[in-house]
Amino acid sequence: MKMTGGQIICESLIKEGVEVIFGFPGGAVIPLYDTLLQYPQLRHILVRHEQAAAHAADGYARVTGKVGVCFATSGPGATNLVTGIANAYLDSVPMVAITGQVSRPFIGKDAFQEIDITGITLPITKHNYLVLDPGSLANTIKEAFHIARTGRPGPVLIDVPKDVQEVQADFKYPTKLNLMGYEPTVKGHPAQIKKASKLINEAKRPLIIAGRGVIVSQAYTELKRLAEVAQIPIITTLLGISSFPESHVLNYGWLGMHGMAYANMAVEAADLIIAIGMRFDDRATAKVSAFAPHARVVHIDIDPAEIGKNIRVDVPIVGDVKVVLNILNEQINTIEHMDWIRQLNEWREEHPLLQIRDFDGILPQYIISKIHEVTNGEATIVTGVGQHQMWAAQHYLYDKPNTFVTSGGLGTMGFGLPAAIGAKVGRAKNDIWCIDGDGSFQMTIQELATIAQEKLAIKIAIMHNGYLGMVRQWQDLFYDKRYVATPLSTPDFVKISEAYGISAIRVSHKEDVIPAIERAMNEDGPFLIDFMIEPEENVYPMVPPGGALSEILEEPKNEVEVWLRQSTR
Amino acid sequence: MATAKHTIVALVEDKPGVLAHMASLFRRRGFNIDSIAVGGSELPNLSRMTIVVDGTAIMVEQVRKQLDKVIDVVKVSDITGDDMIARELALIKVKANSSTRSEIIQIVDIFRANIVDVASDSVTIEATGDDEKITSLLHLLRGFGVKEIARTGSIAMTRGNQGALKIVEKISNVRVKRQK
Structure with a gap:
């Protein structure tokens, strides 16, 4: 035709x-x-x-x-x-x-x-x-x-x-493909899988690091089975968040520069790392030479070029995560690692993340945890890039699969609002929350018009601190508080939003946080909340740049900051 | 870590952009490509490339994997450690007059090269061989005054059945699959 x-x-x-x-x-x-x-x-x-x-x-x-x-x-x-x-x-x-x-x-x-x-x-x-x-x-x-x-x-x-x-x-739509140079390996090599199962069955302190590959491959049940049968604690990467329920007893948060202290400590102590669908990004590993010093590494990934790129791997398995885990799971014994689990639980108690301190102003961590409460943990969270992204990753509890959408590798400010549009179009029935910063939001603010035109019921929460917050935090900690080009004058987001035809409110008092979130949920259409947060709040914990995961800083104490400034000079 | 010369051979689809894509993967990592030679292969629509680069074994292996990911690259191997034959062709134009010409011809004979053009004040020599042979020939000829040099860069192949066969096997597998 x-x-x-x-x-x-x-x-x-x-x-x-x-x-x-x-x-x-x-x-x-x-x-x-x-x-x-x-x-x-x-x-x-x-x-x-x-x-x-x-x-x-x-x-x-x-x-x-x-x-x-x-x-x-x-x-x-x-x-x-x-x-x-x-x-x-x-x-x-x-x-x-x-x-x-x-x-x-x-x-x-x-x-x-x-x-x-x-x-x-x-x-x-x-x-x-x-x-x-x-x-x-x-x-x-x-x-x-x-x-x-x-x-x-x-x-x-x-x-x-x-x-x-x-x-x-x-026009006749072809039925066959002609791609000589493209044939991804889906099935893992049986001999490698066997080696991996042997290591897993013998490990004393095994640890799974789950990445976005688990979500792409939709291997949620296979991952869960491996963890439960062999009693292996799971931590995720930033993009692996929501690959495994965060309230599951075997979940120990996520690793990396702003990951949980206990997750990073687990990497430090593990004797076997089972890396699944992840690529050892430098924000996840911190100082590579000090990464998982006591562990052997099993790396399952579909991309052969990722194996051995950043980390020395003992057992490489190239293949689709779901396919590989299905075969691997058949060779795994029922094992107990109670001592290891007890140790991790201890660390989690000693180094908790969710310690939102008593504070008169509005803390972003508080807002995120309340968004979690009000949405019953069932919303899909889409973020921009910056401090708000880390708080959204840390303080929302992701139990539903694939409910955290964020720009990990490129770290693209301005990703949040347009990505939320795509998420809402793809998941019309779900609650979509765009958690953004005042800097990130202004990079793609024009998309409010798209949201209004398409009548997309996206809820937007701006963590408004008047700074390009993540850069300000680095200037605060490593550049003697010289805030160059980070103080940010912002338009009146409420008026802007209303001018685009989207209802909005500003929240300047702590007691108004929950009512505002509830109001957003009750609105049929899109809704924007401009949260005026504590301006100089920093993201913790933090692995200082160039540091190892074990050097993670948890509390914003002055003495720590002093040490930091000295050690980075 | 010590760098060394690596010889990488690749079979690629005859399509625009493949060479640029491959070169960019080296450029991005700061590799200097010593030579790159592209030509036909034993299979229709597939070109064979020989790339010689200087780099550490780990970095070269990483680039090889990245090259392999390029959709139009069918197969790529680092044959540096293999028993291989590497040859290049050079055209060398040397100043020559009646008193030096016979001496030049002697050198050319020793190197089993050929004189392909003679003019009143120069001769042009065609030489084939590995990098070492071409370089030593050039060294001897410099004394006469070299006017112009053109070198093709190395093309390489493993000896006997090893290496090269792996490539053919993969292609024929794909071919067979497609016919089904």
Whole structure:
């Protein structure tokens, strides 16, 4: 059947099960947008900046497990996607970005709004295409979705010249793929799995570190079974939060720079680390040479390039987490590690996290714990990047699978609001809370218009301290309180929100925190709360930069701060 | 950690952007590529690359894994430790007059190279061999005055059945699967 390139794109998207597209039109994608009219089953959500289209597709993909799709035009439209694509790349989020390009005769001539977007995105996409032959569009889209969602997921970009969107070509959706160089290893090597099971069965102080790979692979029950049968405590990475219920007796929080002290102490003391679907990021390991000094390491990951990249591994297992755990679990004995568990419980009692001190002002930790209470722990939390992100990770108790959406690898400020849009579109029935900082929020504040236009009932909580808080904290601790370029003047968020048509209130007193959260929950539509928090509150615990996990600082005592300043000079 | 020369061979799909992508993975880690040679392979639509880089074993292995992740890269191996044959081609234009020409011809003969062009004041020599041979030939010729040098960079292959076969096996497996 003959179709235009635009129609071929839409037909192919439908074949791939796409329901929603986040995008922003422009000159070089008008033909594609024109065909959208013929496909009402493809819901298009108009964002206010292309970066938000990529972040929304990212948030959508994370909560649904499906491939997120975004559209943008050539030139500036495409370059505006770049941050969002990089974010998805570093956090292994499946995404297909389709960009318009100038017509074929103009390519390479610096035409109006022409940019080499396949060249620009080469290092931040799993793969990308410039489609010069309309006859290859369907095949390209099939490949793109396959690559985006299989193996270690990631973003794929397809650049389609305007005239390729217009001309006609034969359309028949291919059933077969032709990817010689791409064949992810799904099944782990049996001999390696056997070695791993032997180590697990013999370990005295085993510890599981669960990452986002568990969520991607939806291996929740397999992980739980391994932990329960062999009585292995679990800690997670930041992105692994909500891969395992946080109120489970075997959960000991998450590790890293702002992780729980007892989680980091567990890594220090363990004699076996079972790393599952994680990549030993430097924010998680802290000083690599001092990481898990007494432990052997079993590393299960689908990406062979992650094995041995940062940490020496004793037993590498390349494969899909769920598939590998299913086989591994059959070889695991029922074991008890009561001494080890008792030790961890002791550390948890001695070094608790949830010690929210008595304070007249509003502490962000208090707000987050109250959001947890009021939402019954059933909300999906989406964050920006900064102090508020760490508080949201620490003080909400994540019991439901895959309910924490955050930018981990790239650490993209401004991720929160657009990602919450994607999360709400993907999980319309769930409560979506966007917990943001006043700095992070202002980076994508224009998306309030998208939320209003699409009537998305997102609840927004701004931790407003008038600073770029995380940088201020580093200046406070390591730069003698020289607050350069971190004090932040902010607009009246309540008025701004109302101007966009979204109800909002400001909370300046502690006693108003709970009523405000309850009011947000009772509103049918979106709602914004501007929480005026203690301006110079720091995130603790903290592993100082360059320090080992064991050097974690827990209390903001003056003597500690003094020691810190001296030791970092 | 000590750096050493590594010879990496890769079979890649004949598509735009593959070379740029591979080069960028080296560039990002600050590797200097000594030489890179691209040409056809025994399989249609697949090119064979030989890349020579200087780096630590750990870093080179990390790059090799990253190269392997590039979708259009079908197979990539570091054959440095293997028993291998490496050759490159060089064209060398040397100043020559009637009094030096015969001496140059003698040197060329010893190195089993060829003279491919003769002009009134120069000769052009074609030489094939490993890096060491080309370098020593160049060393001897410098005395006469070298006007121009072009080198292809190394192409390499393992001896006998090892190494190279692994690549073919993988391809033919994929081919067979696709025919099913």
